[in-house]
Amino acid sequence: MESILVLTHADETGAALTKASLEAVSAGIELAGRIGASVSIGIVAVDAQAAGAAVASSGARLLGVFGEPFGQARYSTDAAACEALCRAAQATIVLAPGSSRFTRVAAGVSHRLGGFIDTHITALGGTANIEASRWFYRQRIEAVLSRDARPWFLLLDSGTHAAFAGEATPAQVEQVAVQLPLIRTTVSGLRAPTQGAQTIRPDAKLLFVAGAGWTKKQPDGQTHVPEAADLILGFLRGAGASLGSSKSLVDQGSEGQSVLPFLTHLNQIGQTGATPRHPKGLATCCHGEEPHVVGWRFIGERRAVSLDANCGWTRGKADVVYVADAFQVMAKLNALIGSVGA
Amino acid sequence: MQTALHIVVCAGIVPDPLQTLEPITTPAGPGLKNEMVLPAVLDPWAASALYEAAVLAAKAPGSKVWLVSLGPKAKLQQVMMTVAQKVAFELAPIDGPIGGFPDAHATAAVLAETIAKLPGLDRERLLLFGGWESATRGAGVTLQLVGERLGITDQFQGVDQVNLRDDGSFEVLERVEGGKHQVSVCAGAPAVLGWATGNLAEPRNNPQVGMANMRTIMPALQKAPAVKLEANGLSYISVALPKQQRTTRVVKDMSPDEIAAELAAWIGAE
Numbered sequence: 001m002e003s004i005l006v007l008t009h010a011d012e013t014g015a016a017l018t019k020a021s022l023e024a025v026s027a028g029i030e031l032a033g034r035i036g037a038s039v040s041i042g043i044v045a046v047d048a049q050a051a052g053a054a055v056a057s058s059g060a061r062l063l064g065v066f067g068e069p070f071g072q073a074r075y076s077t078d079a080a081a082c083e084a085l086c087r088a089a090q091a092t093i094v095l096a097p098g099s100s101r102f103t104r105v106a107a108g109v110s111h112r113l114g115g116f117i118d119t120h121i122t123a124l125g126g127t128a129n130i131e132a133s134r135w136f137y138r139q140r141i142e143a144v145l146s147r148d149a150r151p152w153f154l155l156l157d158s159g160t161h162a163a164f165a166g167e168a169t170p171a172q173v174e175q176v177a178v179q180l181p182l183i184r185t186t187v188s189g190l191r192a193p194t195q196g197a198q199t200i201r202p203d204a205k206l207l208f209v210a211g212a213g214w215t216k217k218q219p220d221g222q223t224h225v226p227e228a229a230d231l232i233l234g235f236l237r238g239a240g241a242s243l244g245s246s247k248s249l250v251d252q253g254s255e256g257q258s259v260l261p262f263l264t265h266l267n268q269i270g271q272t273g274a275t276p277r278h279p280k281g282l283a284t285c286c287h288g289e290e291p292h293v294v295g296w297r298f299i300g301e302r303r304a305v306s307l308d309a310n311c312g313w314t315r316g317k318a319d320v321v322y323v324a325d326a327f328q329v330m331a332k333l334n335a336l337i338g339s340v341g342a
Numbered sequence: 343m344q345t346a347l348h349i350v351v352c353a354g355i356v357p358d359p360l361q362t363l364e365p366i367t368t369p370a371g372p373g374l375k376n377e378m379v380l381p382a383v384l385d386p387w388a389a390s391a392l393y394e395a396a397v398l399a400a401k402a403p404g405s406k407v408w409l410v411s412l413g414p415k416a417k418l419q420q421v422m423m424t425v426a427q428k429v430a431f432e433l434a435p436i437d438g439p440i441g442g443f444p445d446a447h448a449t450a451a452v453l454a455e456t457i458a459k460l461p462g463l464d465r466e467r468l469l470l471f472g473g474w475e476s477a478t479r480g481a482g483v484t485l486q487l488v489g490e491r492l493g494i495t496d497q498f499q500g501v502d503q504v505n506l507r508d509d510g511s512f513e514v515l516e517r518v519e520g521g522k523h524q525v526s527v528c529a530g531a532p533a534v535l536g537w538a539t540g541n542l543a544e545p546r547n548n549p550q551v552g553m554a555n556m557r558t559i560m561p562a563l564q565k566a567p568a569v570k571l572e573a574n575g576l577s578y579i580s581v582a583l584p585k586q587q588r589t590t591r592v593v594k595d596m597s598p599d600e601i602a603a604e605l606a607a608w609i610g611a612e
């Protein structure tokens with residue numbers, strides 16, 4: 001019989017599990033029910049008792065690694081914590097959220113345990129055998145795979161399972177001792193790459209993508225970069241959208257052209273950028289070429305505004321393409337949603 | 343003055359992203375149609391790592407950059423014709439399978455073994471670079487596994503910036519959720535750094551650098567050891583292109599007002 005360990009970690013408070021962790025807990029419970037496995041939950045937190053409250057009602061065995069060194073995301077301490085939890089649980093299947101924190105360490109931990117790992121799992125199927133779905137070639141090819149080697153670690157993409165939502169009750173978390181490694185790395189904190197408002201909002205309902213057209217010469221023979229910036233920021237504010245960019249547009253920064261100052265490579269969507277999950281996406285002044293559109297794999301409804309009636313979006317990549325001037329459309333749209341310029 | 347660095351960059355070769363890919367079944371498992379003739383490039387995020395390595399090495403006299411790459415010898419040679427013109431490095435090629443479907447643990451084992459045997463490499467000074475994810479498997483695990491095999495427990499992923507200090511320590515910026523960077527300070531090498539885009543534009547081709555590199559690259563390719571990769575219990579149940587091609591409505595005759603109204607309704611709808 002398989003036994004499942006779900007690895008989870010706390011958020012920046014150190015005492016509450018992240019949403020992605022709660023999603024992994026749901027996935028673990030669902031999988032355990034289907035294949036008839038036992039399930040335990042491992043918690044990495046400053047205060048694992050408090051963090052465990054959110055999952056105590058699952059009835060799973062709770063194991064925790066506690067203390068200040070685990071308040072920060074750092075390879076050496078996180079790998080030691082996860083290794084200790086895995087050794088204590090003796091599980092054959094280890095599920096974990098694909099957060100930046102666990103993505104940094106999970107493969108290393110699988111190696112320490114003599115196991116194997118597959119990441120970016122978008123679905124778990126199968127009953128006799130566990131079948132994991134993931135994408136290859138940057139969201140171009142989808143595969144279902146299995147492994148008969150154990151322990152098998154599976155990192156789940158966030159947004160693929162509902163978060164566990166049991167009632168919070170006081171938790172009995174078994175403390176697992178960790179031999180602390182030599183700490184050579186000090187985490188000093190988080191830094192936003194640009195000044196001003198946060199433009200990347202993973203929980204937004206809408207992804208708004210700006211393409212290089214915003215900074216190109218317009219029909220009047222001029223560029224209108226400050227106006228483009230106002231329209232884009234105005235829309236983000238009005239619609240609460242997250243801002244994505246094409247590669248061509250963000251690359252202008254390193255090539256020394258005039259550029260939208262609030263955009264960085266972190267906004268980039270596509271082959272060498274992000275693949276975010278949002279229910280809707282609106283592309284503007286972007287050509288919709290394949291290396292860009294592979295980053296839209298997990299965007300539900302897709303619309304685009306482009307001057308080019310033959311752009312990539314029209315070839316089965318978007319639901320609706322408006323062949324129009326995005327400057328004009330966005331000015332009107334901002335007025336309608338109640339945010340006029342900056 | 344900064345301490346000399348020994349930077350090893352792990353970088354694979356991948357199909358040019360503008361190519362159409364079609365999965366097929368081969369006797370060795372899943373693969374791509376015409377895989378050996380598809381134009382290939384150095385894996386983009388790993389390529390950023392190589393360019394960043396060259397800039398860091400240039401700041402610390404006595405430093406050296408190695409490029410370790412596993413792939414079919416003939417394809418490696420093709421890709422090196424361009425890559426060699428970008429920055430100076432010594433190539434450690436391994437003749438092996440191409441593509442995203444072989445197991446990452448097996449790849450990591452071969453890479454670690456190769457790195458451990460690199461002549462002249464001082465492991466205490468080692469900065470192990472690569473892309474944080476490949477453009478083929480996209481798993482983000484290979485570097486980590488190589489690091490574990492080499493006993494390196496200071497590891498960073500999604501790196502966009504490294505600021506070296508004179509005492510050998512460095513500040514590192516890693517991508518985390520919500521479009522932010524986590525800032526850490528590491529006491530120094532050895533460390534693993536899986537790079538994202540970084541801050542450098544692709545260097546221009548420099549034929550002189552190319553000629554100097556090629557003097558060592560060609561003999562290294564001739565001697566490249568051939569490897570087979572273990573499956574490690576990995577099997578594929580299906581490998582397919584996504585089916586959903588959308589039926590696109592192309593709207594050519596609406597005014598900006600009408601489009602805005604339609605978009606506002608769409609955005610507002612649940």
Ligand SMILES: Cc1cc2nc3c(=O)[nH]c(=O)nc-3n(C[C@H](O)[C@H](O)[C@H](O)COP(=O)(O)OP(=O)(O)OC[C@H]3O[C@@H](n4cnc5c(N)ncnc54)[C@H](O)[C@@H]3O)c2cc1C
Nearest residue numbers: 211212213246247248270271272273285286287292307326
């Ligand atoms: C190795 C590699 C990796 C890559 N990775 C990525 C990646 O991660 N992400 C990515 O995006 N690209 C990536 N690309 C680049 C990709 O191939 C395209 O070059 C890029 O996406 C084009 O960006 P764009 O559509 O914004 O710009 P352009 O191709 O310049 O298109 C601009 C569009 O704006 C339209 N336009 C101009 N003015 C207006 C207006 N007023 N109103 C409406 N429309 C207007 C034009 O008609 C045009 O369609 C990659 C390429 C390679 C080779």
